[in-house]
Amino acid sequence: MKSIHLQPIFLGFLFTALSVSVLGQSTHSSRPPAQAADTFNSYCAVCHGPDGTGSSTGKALNAPNLRSAAVQKQSNAALVRFIREGKEPMPPFKGQLTDEQIAEAAAYVHWLGRHKARQ
Numbered sequence: 001m002k003s004i005h006l007q008p009i010f011l012g013f014l015f016t017a018l019s020v021s022v023l024g025q026s027t028h029s030s031r032p033p034a035q036a037a038d039t040f041n042s043y044c045a046v047c048h049g050p051d052g053t054g055s056s057t058g059k060a061l062n063a064p065n066l067r068s069a070a071v072q073k074q075s076n077a078a079l080v081r082f083i084r085e086g087k088e089p090m091p092p093f094k095g096q097l098t099d100e101q102i103a104e105a106a107a108y109v110h111w112l113g114r115h116k117a118r119q
């Protein structure tokens with residue numbers, strides 16, 4: 001008899017677990033982690049603009065549109081390397097940001113290729 005009483009509770013748990021995982025997924029695919037957006041907006045947007053197309057400073061320095069195919073076709077690893085090392089006049093970020101922040105910034109560049117900026 002005990003097991004019959006437990007069943008509704010079990011189903012309740014299962015339902016909660018499922019809805020959490022479904023919500024988690026949709027949040028994940030449509031929004032980047034807030035931290036990645038913060039990193040990009042704090043360190044990169046000054047030249048690249050919050051949406052990656054380039055601020056007036058960035059345009060004056062010939063910063064490319066980060067949403068362009070030329071940038072978007074590059075692998076995540078290639079972007080990480082570029083952001084770590086920089087390329088005149090873009091500064092290297094290896095001393096300034098942690099490896100995790102650099103990885104987030106690279107992922108955010110790819111995210112910008114598919115979405116509007118997260119403000």
Ligand code: HEC
Pocket residue numbers: 040043044045046047048058061062063064066070071074079082083087088089090091093105106109
């Ligand atoms: C001082 C301005 C400045 C800042 C700050 C800056 N960039 Fe750049 N970025 C540039 C310029 C200029 C270029 C073009 C460099 C070149 O190819 O000569 C560039 C190029 C790039 C590219 C293109 C790489 C390629 O191979 O085409 C990526 C991606 C990029 N930046 C990401 C970032 C990220 C992420 C940050 C923040 C962590 C950042 N940038 C911060 C100026 C800046």
